[in-house]
Amino acid sequence: MEGMSQVARFSIYSLDLVTLELRRKGQRCALQEQSARVLAVLLSPPGDLVTRERLREELWPDTAYFDYEHAINKAISQIRKALGDDSRSCRFIETVPRQGYRFCGDAHMDAAASVERTVEPISMKVLSGTEHSVPARLVVAEAVPVEGTEVSVGATSAWKRYAFLSVAICVLVLIGLFAARHIWRSRAAVSPESPLILGMLPFETESDAAKAIAENLRFDLSDSLGQVPGLQVRAAHSFTTAPRDNASMRSLASTAGLDVILLGRLEVNGTNCLLHFEVVRAKDNSHIADLSFVGNVNQLHSLRDRVQYAVYTTLGGKPGTLQHIQQRTANPEAYEAYLDGRHYLQARTDDSLNHAMDRFQHAAALDPKFASAYAGMANVYLIFADRGEIPNGFDMAQRLANKALSIDQSSAQAHAILGCTAQSRGWDSVTAERELRLAVDLDSGEAVYHIWLATLLSIQGKADESLQQIALAESDDPFWPPVYQAAAFVAANAGKNQLMLADAGKMVELTPRWPIAADQLAWAFWYSHRYSDAIAEWQRMAQLSNDADRLALEAAGEQAFSKGGATAYAKVRLAALNTKSGHNYHDKTIEQAEWNVYAEQPGRALEILSAMVQEHDPAAITMAVDPAFVSLHTDGRFLDLLQRVGLPNVVPIESKRTSR
Template identity: 30%
Template sequence: MQHANYPPKRLRFGVFEADPRIGELTKHGKRLPLQEQPFQLLSMLLERPGELVSREELRARIWPETIVDFDQGLNKAISKIREALGDSAENPRFIETVARRGYRFLADVAVVQDGPREAAAGDLTVQEDGGRLSGPEAGISARAPPRALAWRVFGFGFALVLAAALSWILYTLRASSPTIRSVAVLPLGNLSGDISQDYFADGMTEELITQLGQISALRVISSTSVMRYKGVGKPLAEIARELNVQAVVEGSVLRSGDRVRITVQLIRVPADEQMWAKRYEGDLRDALALQSEVAQAIAEQVRATLSRQQQVALQKPKTVTPDAYEAYLKGRYFWNKRTGESLKKAIDYFSHAIATDPNYAEAYSGLADSYALSGDWEYGVLPPQDAFRQARAAATKALALDDSLGEAHTSLAFAFDLYGWDWAAAEKEYKRAIELNPGYATA
């Protein structure tokens, strides 16, 4: 369904076409990945080629309620557009920066006229919530002449048949494609424009990796390996080649107060084929459920075979208070930094998460991991035996709350391995962790 303020047709410039009705940018007919806000910005520029579009206009249309750093969000969106178009700020072919004022689209823009069949299909919108239809045909007047009504009913039925046929063709094509057995979840973009919210996007990335890691039929690249691509801007095919994966998951997170929006897409490489894309919105308290939905959808798209245990793990309802979840994400963010000061902060945040939600098993696991590293001579936060005692206690509590948590088994194994010198116990816990979460790289 087209945006009321956007042009109603596809727009062509050079070898590119943009369709504001469906948010799609293509090059030679091949879809290019471009996130929602950059596409909205590009659409605004395409509405007025050769004219200056001011920063104030862009903000009013795309970031109307944003209270964070608008400049950073705008710069990032422009950068994403230029990357997709192969454009540059120094020698622009498409987008010119007018210092401190706004942007101007330089190339000629032509409207692409849809053919009769394509226009008819464009009038029909099939939504995911039960197949309800919207469009002109949904409001056929009871007073229409019988012949006109008959033709409308015929056209409506034909559109349904056409949609069903298209679905069958897409299903057949997907079924004939090679099964995806390896995937990398690239760092989710922080659309808030506020770098202090990076912990949230990074944490959501790591949690999604952990969720997918439970699928034994799917090799999932560790968060340590993918985080080095944060903000790099390399082509997806190059990243996939370096990580030796068949597909990548990329997307963005926008957090506003207690609301969160996750946009994700699954792309097969090196063909750069978008296999699936979706946007999820909900309260912060539902963030874990949203991640589970994303993981289940990706598992379905790659046709991964799930054991009964893995199905239960992905569908297992997880509820946690927003404050506890936010503290947990901050704890993991600082734990990953691996410095003495960051480990102290991680311990504080995990402890806060536990105080807020005493049954939060993942927070106890994070606390155990932080204590375990704190006793290492490299960080020197705690004496080794104190670190071991507290790490083992936190990991044991995590397992008492949820024995199916692979991360908690890893935490306990880590403590035995580093300080307890109980190799048999450590090996037992590591094996159990891998059994529960085959993709958890820490194990």
């Protein structure tokens, strides 16, 4: 009977061993029956060697099947494609040479009915037709009442009455593979088979107590809602940084392809809190429902779970089916410590990162099964390792990410960190790409995972694929400056100067007083041979930073440029790098090599790059596509360095210049 189906669960997948239905995050995946039968054999039980002869006996016991070898190969290939697996660096299906196959992932069996088969993807019915074509009260009536939750219906104009909270911009400094360098998708029409795209605006607040927790709670709610089958959360960062007027909000909703918008108001009085949402249809700003949640600031984890459930059922999800979707912690003190850690992590200063580590460690001590706390610690170690401040940082980041995955295999953050450490620590692009693609699959609405994957593909020379991932990031968070920082990096590596200038210009447009944005635009000007514009933008960057040393450096550089051109300016920059004058951020080794090239000292540049390879410097992985090194592309010593790092052959100089 269907109710007694046995289900094998692994990572974000499940296979019903009776019906042979393969599901990913609760939604059915296409897999031919023959291939599903092979997967079922490999999972019975997982970890055992299954010979090719056993597969023949299981699948064709009474048939003189003359070409079962080809059929098995085809089935294994289809399984790997469905699971996003790779035979070169397997996560699920391991090939045992000359013997057979083994399921090498962590899997467990459920004797009960398949939870995934009861989790209904969210329906589009509340969004179809004209305003109130589906009465909100009828949709809400499907929900199982949740303690402390009130649901009401009104017809108030959402945009006109929502007062936006003025929040300081919290920009996530890009980490991982591209931090050592200077760093559109057209969405198909939404159909009932497509996920609902949701955006959550910054909460309206009044008291300091509410403001202190509002943004961290909003981001965690966004993560939580992103785990719901059939729902994708976008533009979490863009809503923080975009202009607050109604026209800009409508433009953002349209650009991000949002179907639903949550307008929130958070009130805190002592230990009591009230979180109110208006659920709005994005295409015409019409009202769907009001959701109110009364709780305690010491029980925010409970509030998060109630919001997740109420939003899911309000938008047409089936009541009573979310109990097996990943939960985080039931310990309120651990959850509070985790939110504090996220808050400190955003600042990215050494002091704030140490505070973040302390809070994540405290959360894990209070709840040793809190996967997100371990992922948070891994993130901190990754940042420190990328800066070269902790010798074993990559090892620690990898260990903690694996610890998070041992608790929860669906942690997109942990998979992404494993991808970054694989490339930076081991120059293992196969594992890095696999892990980052899995992170994107797990949380496709999170722009940062598209950015990391785009960066990896870019340094591998896969320009078209990297630009596609950047387009997805822009679609997910169209007003978030780091998206355009990464986009300019990827465009520069692809030799697409006009696109690079446009992306760097967009970054400055969004954050005109951010020194890093000015630095990015200056590099875009320099790579485009607009040297005077580059020097002027670096001067503006120094003014924004109120950096007297850098202002003096640029003044000397401008004078040198007026007499000796770009080569003379490059020598001034080199001298400053050697004395550390006018440079106040971390690793500058790769930049020394770049300025040596521009100073017409290629031999010295190659010596620096060789030392970076010898020391396994993470920044060495950008060599093949760095625009500064185009003149080295025919040098045998440079090509030898690329081979040692495992980087692809560079695009011929003529092709690079043509693409510009």
